Amino acid sequence: MPEMPEVETVRRTLLPLIKGKTIKEVKLWYPKIIASDPLEFTSQLAGKKIVTIDRYAKYLLLRLSGQLTIVSHLRMEGKYRLVRASDPKGKHDHVQFVFTDGTGLRYNDVRKFGRMQLVKTGTEKIVTGISKLGVEPNSSGFTKAALVKGMAGKNKSIKNALLDQSVVAGLGNIYVDEVLWESKIHPLSMANQISKYKLGQLHDNINALIALAIAERGTTVHTYLDANGQTGGFQKMLRVYGHQGEPCQRCGTPLEKIKVTGRGTTYCPHCQVLYK
DNA sequence: CAAACGGCCTGGCTGC
DNA sequence: TGCAGCCAGGCCGTTT
Numbered sequence: 001m002p003e004m005p006e007v008e009t010v011r012r013t014l015l016p017l018i019k020g021k022t023i024k025e026v027k028l029w030y031p032k033i034i035a036s037d038p039l040e041f042t043s044q045l046a047g048k049k050i051v052t053i054d055r056y057a058k059y060l061l062l063r064l065s066g067q068l069t070i071v072s073h074l075r076m077e078g079k080y081r082l083v084r085a086s087d088p089k090g091k092h093d094h095v096q097f098v099f100t101d102g103t104g105l106r107y108n109d110v111r112k113f114g115r116m117q118l119v120k121t122g123t124e125k126i127v128t129g130i131s132k133l134g135v136e137p138n139s140s141g142f143t144k145a146a147l148v149k150g151m152a153g154k155n156k157s158i159k160n161a162l163l164d165q166s167v168v169a170g171l172g173n174i175y176v177d178e179v180l181w182e183s184k185i186h187p188l189s190m191a192n193q194i195s196k197y198k199l200g201q202l203h204d205n206i207n208a209l210i211a212l213a214i215a216e217r218g219t220t221v222h223t224y225l226d227a228n229g230q231t232g233g234f235q236k237m238l239r240v241y242g243h244q245g246e247p248c249q250r251c252g253t254p255l256e257k258i259k260v261t262g263r264g265t266t267y268c269p270h271c272q273v274l275y276k
Numbered sequence: 277c278a279a280a281c282g283g284c285c286t287g288g289c290t291g292c
Numbered sequence: 293t294g295c296a297g298c299c300a301g302g303c304c305g306t307t308t
Contacts, residue, residue: 001301002302003302032284058302073302073303074302075301075302076285076300076301076302077286092286110285110286110287111284111285111287111300112284112285112286113284113286113301113302113303115303128303128304128305129302129303129304153278154278155278156278156279156280163302164279164303172301172302261279261280261281262280262281262301263300263301263302264299264300264301
């Protein structure tokens with residue numbers, strides 16, 4: 001499940017594969033992946049060149065000539081890879097950008113959750129999800145004060161508040177569990193009841209964890225691969241996610257797995273403090 | 277307005 | 293072996 005470190009790794013590995021290439025045509029094998037008008041998507045992209053790739057939180061922004069941007073969200077299992085355009089379509093290949101040099105950028109997504117949308121560059125905020133995003137870890141806007149203020153307005157669990165993207169943008173289920181363990185905060189703690197001091201620690205841990213995960217090229221737990229088909233390396237550093245029943249690495253207490261508003265949540269019942 | 281919840285999807289796993 | 297049922301979970305639209 002790509003979260004911000006995985007999406008950043010995709011951005012870095014994909015860019016050199018496609019930068020400067022010109023789109024000849026777009027094949028939509030499963031049009032529902034396109035959140036904007038599919039016909040307009042294919043017609044507008046013909047003849048456009050890949051200029052660069054940016055990222056905002058978990059969104060990839062493919063910058064094209066003609067002031068166009070493809071906003072792409074991989075959701076759970078979306079993947080990009082470069083192929084020969086004539087290669088047979090795989091079972092879960094849904095979109096192909098055919099380049100003038102005979103190669104093709106394939107979008108593959110087993111669960112079909114991912115979405116792409118074509119917007120005019122600079123108007124990305126018209127995309128529903130982007131309009132509601134808070135600040136990214138390790139960005140200038142992500143200050144301790146911003147985290148404290150954001151959480152003060154959240155009458156829900158810290159787990160839920162970190163997953164909703166409106167205060168901190170880019171964390172998903174894995175890194176939220178990891179950072180709450182690191183910060184010794186129980187996932188069911190109410191976001192607006194956690195002390196300023198504790199939120200300060202959480203802030204520092206979010207920045208450190210995300211930076212480390214990006215340096216490790218993300219986490220592969222189920223099916224995540226970068227644009228070169230490589231796995232990440234952070235999974236070996238996970239402390240709680242996927243380790244339910246094993247002893248906490250700090251205190252030895254068996255880690256527990258619970259549901260927090262429908263999401264699997266692993267934590268240490270002994271050393272993660274409940275604020276309520 | 278914020279919070280909660282069902283739906284979207286397929287494959288892997290469990291239990292009968 | 294077959295198969296129903298559950299789980300994985302980010303985000304969106306709808307309801308509360």
